[in-house]
Amino acid sequence: MIDLKLSEIATSINGDFYGEDKIIRGISTDTRTIKKDQLFIGLRGPNFNGNEFINVAKKNGAAACVVDSNIVNDIQTIHVKDTKLALGDLARVWRKRLSSVFIGITGSNGKTTLKEMVSTCFSQNHKTFNTVGNYNNDIGMPLMILDMNNTYEYAVLEMGASKPGDIKYLVDVAYPDVVLINNAAPAHLDGFKSINGVANAKGEILQGKVTPKFAILNHDDSYYNLWAEMASNSEIMTFGSNSDAMIYPERITLEKNYSSFDLRTPKGSINIHLKLLGMHNVLNACAAAAVLLSQSKTLSEIKNGLEATTPVSGRLVIKESQHGHEIIDDTYNSNPKSMSVAIEFLRKRDKTKVFVMGDMLELGKEKESLHKELGKKLNDANIDYLFGIGELTKHAVDSFKNNGFWYEDIDCMIEEIASMMLKNREMSILVKGSRSMKMERVVKVLSV
Incomplete structure (x- = not known):
């Protein structure tokens, strides 16, 4: 987790610091779960104002607070214009200090299952961090990054969006080394207006301030060509349902309680027996395999990880x-x-x-x-x-x-x-x- 002096944090988030300098160990936005020596960030929402809880935060162990109002208090305080943006700025600074390989995953469907597949595969032989639950937005993902330390070799992050610009913001906080777009489908149309809007928003993961080394794309998706053009500065790897893609399945068997297939890759093929059901999960497995191949993992490592993956709650x-x-x-x-x-x-x-x-x-x-x-x-x-x-x-x-x-x-x-x-x-x-x-x-x- 984050381990920085308050003065360093204030500089990182363009804040005005008042009080005694000390080392912060961890971030919290919830006074109910805050721990000793953590920094409390007072977020605002439609039905709450975190600035109003700094006294509770102090009582529960907070070492300091980040607020966006001129509150006078005897606890160490950093004043900023926008606490949510400050959270993202701090996560960005902390991410730059981490040596982990970051994987960013987006798509209208299958993000969480894919995240679990990829993280399970990596965790067979490497210490791996992954997004908890649905912490995939402009609050949750920065909190995830701030909870990391340099003992992790890989970080697998899910990136969600409900309107244009959401993923661009997340990418410019996380700076992923590998990105994956699973698909684009009619979802969150209140924000995106059309399926074209959805596809362009998913493509934002390819065009952050730091170009990802690898872009893994669904060759079956009707927006593949759009994404491939957006990923022109990355090494593109593809997955799909047939040999038009680099990674694809053959000899597929979909049973009531399992799915099996031969995984075809540029490194050869291997049989996979999944605990997850349905053709969509076979394709999810191909996508996960592409991520592992981008990191030079062997087919046996991929097989072991995919076969160890268990179904995600609430998904078939x-x-x-x-x-x-x-x-x-x-x-x-x-x-x-x-x-x-x-x-x-x-x-x-x-x-x-x-x-x-x-x-x-x-x-x-x-x-x-x-x-x-x-x-x-x-x-x-x-x-x-x-x-x-x-x-x-x-x-x-x-x-x-x-x-x-x-x-x-x-x-x-x-x-x-x-x-x-x-x-x-x-x-x-x-x-x-x-x-x-x-x-x-x-x-x-x-x-x-």
Whole structure:
């Protein structure tokens, strides 16, 4: 973790320092978890002002505070114009002192799974740091960097965005040596306005102030050519579903509880047996392999890491109810592309197919049409039942035709599905929706 004098920190973030100089060991933005000798940074949010908590921070052990208001206090204080920008500036300075190889991962879908794959692969033989949870934004990622030290050989960071400029900011804090774009899909359209906006925003990872040595790109994606042009100053490595890419799978087997394939690379091929399910995870594994190959890792190292990777919570994780039904937990988040992946996965199950969905959010002016289209896809995939919760799922249920049910109350919906489970012992029930829809509650009840 960060280990600097207050005077050094003040200089790094262009702040005015008041008080006695001392060494800071660690950063916190939360007075509830702050530790002795840490620096408290008072962030502002829509419903809170961290500047108001510096007395609590001091009481709980803070050695000093960074604030953006002229607060007079007997604790050491650094005054800045913007505490959130100060957090990023400090992380940038600290990152320059770290010798770790930094990996930056972005994409509309699969970022977290890819992050786990890559970090698991590296951690087989190297001390590896990776983003915790969804700490992938302009607050979370700087905090992750500030928690690092020079004992780590690799750092694997997830970079998220909800509007143009978000990833550019993160890249110019982290200075990644290797970057990976997994895909571009309709997501966060309230901020990006269009899929073109999404693709250009993902491309920001390629054009930071420091050019990444390696750019790993999805050759299958329709925006590959755009990204390849943006990455002209980096060494490009590609992954995809066929031999047009440098790294690709062959002899693919997708079973109910595992996926296997031959990984084809410029270094040769090797068979991979994944604990993760679905074709999209086979491609995620190819992407992760590209990262490892950029660092001259062997095929056996890649195999060991990929096969050690376990499913990420809420991402196509199969559970079993007490009555023997499959409950497929894909509740972490959703957008049209990830919904399509989920539909294709459910389509291949050999039981009665039930799709339980919450709204897909942040889709801008296309939100209604995209939900209608989803209902048609479910119908075309021969899904047997659709249950919807949330105003937007009405449009999906309406276009699904037969056996589509919309509910205003989630408890009523759960009760109806549970009743149906008692009458039918052969069901595959997939649950999915945007994070704020809290669809994991459905999984929890049905899995009992």
